[in-house]
Amino acid sequence: MTCESGKMFFQIDSTNGIPVYEQVARQVTFAVANGALQSGELVPSVRQLARELAINPNTVARAYRQLQDQNILESRRGTGMVIANGARPICKTERTRILRERIGYVIDEALQSQLTKEEIQKLFQSELGKKRGK
Amino acid sequence: MTCESGKMFFQIDSTNGIPVYEQVARQVTFAVANGALQSGELVPSVRQLARELAINPNTVARAYRQLQDQNILESRRGTGMVIANGARPICKTERTRILRERIGYVIDEALQSQLTKEEIQKLFQSELGKKRGK
Amino acid sequence: MTCESGKMFFQIDSTNGIPVYEQVARQVTFAVANGALQSGELVPSVRQLARELAINPNTVARAYRQLQDQNILESRRGTGMVIANGARPICKTERTRILRERIGYVIDEALQSQLTKEEIQKLFQSELGKKRGK
Amino acid sequence: MTCESGKMFFQIDSTNGIPVYEQVARQVTFAVANGALQSGELVPSVRQLARELAINPNTVARAYRQLQDQNILESRRGTGMVIANGARPICKTERTRILRERIGYVIDEALQSQLTKEEIQKLFQSELGKKRGK
DNA sequence: GTGGTCTAGACCACG
DNA sequence: GTGGTCTAGACCACC
Numbered sequence: 001m002t003c004e005s006g007k008m009f010f011q012i013d014s015t016n017g018i019p020v021y022e023q024v025a026r027q028v029t030f031a032v033a034n035g036a037l038q039s040g041e042l043v044p045s046v047r048q049l050a051r052e053l054a055i056n057p058n059t060v061a062r063a064y065r066q067l068q069d070q071n072i073l074e075s076r077r078g079t080g081m082v083i084a085n086g087a088r089p090i091c092k093t094e095r096t097r098i099l100r101e102r103i104g105y106v107i108d109e110a111l112q113s114q115l116t117k118e119e120i121q122k123l124f125q126s127e128l129g130k131k132r133g134k
Numbered sequence: 135m136t137c138e139s140g141k142m143f144f145q146i147d148s149t150n151g152i153p154v155y156e157q158v159a160r161q162v163t164f165a166v167a168n169g170a171l172q173s174g175e176l177v178p179s180v181r182q183l184a185r186e187l188a189i190n191p192n193t194v195a196r197a198y199r200q201l202q203d204q205n206i207l208e209s210r211r212g213t214g215m216v217i218a219n220g221a222r223p224i225c226k227t228e229r230t231r232i233l234r235e236r237i238g239y240v241i242d243e244a245l246q247s248q249l250t251k252e253e254i255q256k257l258f259q260s261e262l263g264k265k266r267g268k
Numbered sequence: 269m270t271c272e273s274g275k276m277f278f279q280i281d282s283t284n285g286i287p288v289y290e291q292v293a294r295q296v297t298f299a300v301a302n303g304a305l306q307s308g309e310l311v312p313s314v315r316q317l318a319r320e321l322a323i324n325p326n327t328v329a330r331a332y333r334q335l336q337d338q339n340i341l342e343s344r345r346g347t348g349m350v351i352a353n354g355a356r357p358i359c360k361t362e363r364t365r366i367l368r369e370r371i372g373y374v375i376d377e378a379l380q381s382q383l384t385k386e387e388i389q390k391l392f393q394s395e396l397g398k399k400r401g402k
Numbered sequence: 403m404t405c406e407s408g409k410m411f412f413q414i415d416s417t418n419g420i421p422v423y424e425q426v427a428r429q430v431t432f433a434v435a436n437g438a439l440q441s442g443e444l445v446p447s448v449r450q451l452a453r454e455l456a457i458n459p460n461t462v463a464r465a466y467r468q469l470q471d472q473n474i475l476e477s478r479r480g481t482g483m484v485i486a487n488g489a490r491p492i493c494k495t496e497r498t499r500i501l502r503e504r505i506g507y508v509i510d511e512a513l514q515s516q517l518t519k520e521e522i523q524k525l526f527q528s529e530l531g532k533k534r535g536k
Numbered sequence: 537g538t539g540g541t542c543t544a545g546a547c548c549a550c551g
Numbered sequence: 552g553t554g555g556t557c558t559a560g561a562c563c564a565c566c
Contacts, residue, residue, distance in 0.1 A: 011246060019564070020566090021566095026243070030246065030248060033247065033248075034247070056346070056566045057566095058565090058566055059565080096257075098243075099247065100257060100261055102240045102243065103240055107262055109232075109233065109236065110233050112161070112164070113164040113168075114168045115233070120233075120262065123233055123234060126234075127234055128255065131241055131251070134250040148542095153542090155541080179552085180553080181553085181554090190542060190544070191544095193542060195554075195555080196542095209554060211421075211549080211554075212552080212553050212554080213550090213554090214554075215553090287555080287557090288557075289556080294515075298515040302515075313537085313539085323558085324557060324558045324559070327556085327558080329540080330557095332539085333540090343538090343540085344539090344566090345564080345565050346537080346538050346565040347538060347565090348538055348539075349538090349539075367515065371508055372533075374501070374505055376533070377428070381428075382435075382436040384535070385530055385533070385536060388501075388530065389530065391498075392505055392526055395505045395509055396509055396519060399509055399510070401513040401519055402519060422551085423550080423551090458551040459551090460550085464550085
């Protein structure tokens, strides 16, 4: 599932084990970290985004609630949710934390399978090579 | 939780999000892939392994049942479960499949966060460097 | 034990030696093979079906899990289990496989008892004649 | 697993769901029904048969115990087990009972799968045709 | 509400 | 002793 909404580009995979609300929250976080979304900008409304992603509005609401708790979003009554002041450094830190954590888990698992670091390195390169991106 | 049982060394982390039965199954799979367990060898009995890992026998049984469905284990009535004939290639393939899949997910997520391949590569190296292992 | 649930008609005999979860799984398989259940349709929820058949929810869950492993069902988080895309051909094949296998076993046993094919044929006709059905 | 022992020819399949002891008992029953074994004849000793079939002696013993209960075998102290007087009619009846029962189960299952009697008939012919035998 | 995981403990069949 | 099935009931995440 992918969709473009405002300045955001969402890509949801409901089969990869990561909760949908978590994926939504992360993608907002990442967009702020990149500078794609700036403090004060409106994010898509709960209902609109839910419609566009064909997911339950509760799921979007939960993602936004979590972002509020992290001081990344704040609600403007009568207007919607906007990127909070000071969100960018939080998001950058958060982005690195999330990615490092997930990379660490994968490495742990590979080590546990008795692969050597070198073999893990090779697998990683091989997968990275398959992907298109900068 | 770690334990040594027969030729196997188990390490279970009940807090990392991966179901315990899945961790047990993977570790058997990995051990066969490594050659630590060979076709015809008995694996620890459901009850014994459950006792040693301090988990419920049903959880071990579920892991073993899944391995049966994958033609990695077969049950010998009244005797126990043994590594099936032809299990090793299955396990090797399975090991690579599991690790590649998980690596792929992490890379996807990192790319989506607008990191460049080079940046992802650096993060990976940094995390791999932190680990001890061969 | 019989029950009607949604488009399904279940008939469970807990004394015939075939595990209850297996009977549940087969009946879903057969219903898909017949076209009574179509891709995308929800099957009865684990809890509801368990209540209606007066069995334990875990037993139903096990049947459904097995069907998931066979790519016949897929779970929609928070929604329920639906018939997977492409389930029908799988179910048709599976139905024939199951029945042929069981017929084959019976014939083997009869041959081993030194009955001739003709005698086996007669026994079969005689039993088939006793049954009511189309 | 197959073996020839005295006048008996045993064929054991430990994967077809029928308990091994039951398969042993049935094959003795069938041999008596055919006249291959006659009243007063010795059957192979528990230990010898167990060795030849590579199964547990307890399993053979259990089969023989069941046959004793059915008045098909009787033990001669210091000699072994022999086919009892009057065993043949018992075995003939028993053979038909067993086969009819198993055929009935299979037909029931096929009917439950919504196959018509005609379709079941065809499946049966097809499987019978595959077998070699008289 | 949904499914998923896990525990605890029973009973059975088999060797 | 072994695995296999089933029950009862808890807790969690998700929608």
